[in-house]
Amino acid sequence: xxxxxTAIEPVTRRGLLIGGLLAAGGAAGFATVAAAQTDHIVxxxxxxxxxxxxxxxxxxxxxxxxxxxxxVGEVDHARNGFDPSAIxxxxxxxxxxxxxxxxxxxxxxxxxxxxxxxxxxxxxFPAWTYNGRVPGPAFRAxxxxxxxxxxxNFGSHPHSMHFHGIHSARMDGVPGAGLVSPGEEFVYEFDxxxxxxxxYHCHAVPLKRHMHKGMYGAFVIDPDPERHPQFEAQAxxxxxxTPENAEWQELVMVMNAFDTNFDGENEFYxxxxxxxxxGNRPIRIDKSRPVRIYLVNVTEFDPINSFHLHANFFDYYxxxxxxxxxxxxDIITQCQAQRGILEFSYADHEPGMYMFHAHQSEFTELGxxxxxxxxxxxx
Numbered sequence: 001x002x003x004x005x006t007a008i009e010p011v012t013r014r015g016l017l018i019g020g021l022l023a024a025g026g027a028a029g030f031a032t033v034a035a036a037q038t039d040h041i042v043x044x045x046x047x048x049x050x051x052x053x054x055x056x057x058x059x060x061x062x063x064x065x066x067x068x069x070x071x072v073g074e075v076d077h078a079r080n081g082f083d084p085s086a087i088x089x090x091x092x093x094x095x096x097x098x099x100x101x102x103x104x105x106x107x108x109x110x111x112x113x114x115x116x117x118x119x120x121x122x123x124x125f126p127a128w129t130y131n132g133r134v135p136g137p138a139f140r141a142x143x144x145x146x147x148x149x150x151x152x153n154f155g156s157h158p159h160s161m162h163f164h165g166i167h168s169a170r171m172d173g174v175p176g177a178g179l180v181s182p183g184e185e186f187v188y189e190f191d192x193x194x195x196x197x198x199x200y201h202c203h204a205v206p207l208k209r210h211m212h213k214g215m216y217g218a219f220v221i222d223p224d225p226e227r228h229p230q231f232e233a234q235a236x237x238x239x240x241x242t243p244e245n246a247e248w249q250e251l252v253m254v255m256n257a258f259d260t261n262f263d264g265e266n267e268f269y270x271x272x273x274x275x276x277x278x279g280n281r282p283i284r285i286d287k288s289r290p291v292r293i294y295l296v297n298v299t300e301f302d303p304i305n306s307f308h309l310h311a312n313f314f315d316y317y318x319x320x321x322x323x324x325x326x327x328x329x330d331i332i333t334q335c336q337a338q339r340g341i342l343e344f345s346y347a348d349h350e351p352g353m354y355m356f357h358a359h360q361s362e363f364t365e366l367g368x369x370x371x372x373x374x375x376x377x378x379x
Contacts, residue, residue, distance in 0.1 A: 136217030275367020
């Protein structure tokens, strides 16, 4: 090719998606600027011309983060059967009972099923799910309890539940030890240990297919304060149901992505499955109360994912198995299946919209972006 020739870059689905988001963002951005200019017209007697908005002002709730480069329209959450704005703070604690020996027994009912879900406006994905949602339920228990997961497979393929934690080989959820054929069921039973932020997922092969189709979720074990007397206050703050825990605003965020044309490359990225869900509907945060995020990365086809918090720093507890922080930062990087707990506060901040997102720019543009709406405490 001569020096005068122009190289033609191949067209990819990912490139088309970015272009579409930019186009949508440009239109939305133009409309936002026009509205802002109209709102700021000065009606003085000398007919002073309209002035531009303050370039240093924080964006309004309707301006849209990252220049409004977001998907256009709304996903039908009712049809999906799950709403990111609800599942971000929803825990499945099962049913509490006791064993014959008097030990606390927590029982969970889980069903695998095929289900088409809408992951972006007008974009459907043939998912494999736990209890009809992606990610699956965020299970939560207390350190030392006996856990029983009654798993029924109503899907079209063999599935299992593999829990990251400590248990016997018989309960590992791999072929030969808890792999469940369609129409069958299996009971996984083990003690809840160690405490921390964990995950579960299907371990049928091909593993990458079962993972990226949606079979994963968060699995949190709270510390038992009586087992950690030297860190009793910290343990109580993590134990669901205590007055100390009630002071916290707790969120569960599962970083995931979707390969919609099955070419081994993701077209959409998100936390809790729906791209830009928390950009379109920001998460309300009471600035007087601390925030705790249980963060899990299950992104398939990309080696790492990340979480960046704007205008703030957090304490990070790697895997959540410690009651003292591993580091303090505004960004954390996780490989697939890595997880941890983030703790931070906006108590000394002014109210406003504060972004959080992956720090891979492409992930952000393709959906992995959200906003905290930090507000004054209600009276």
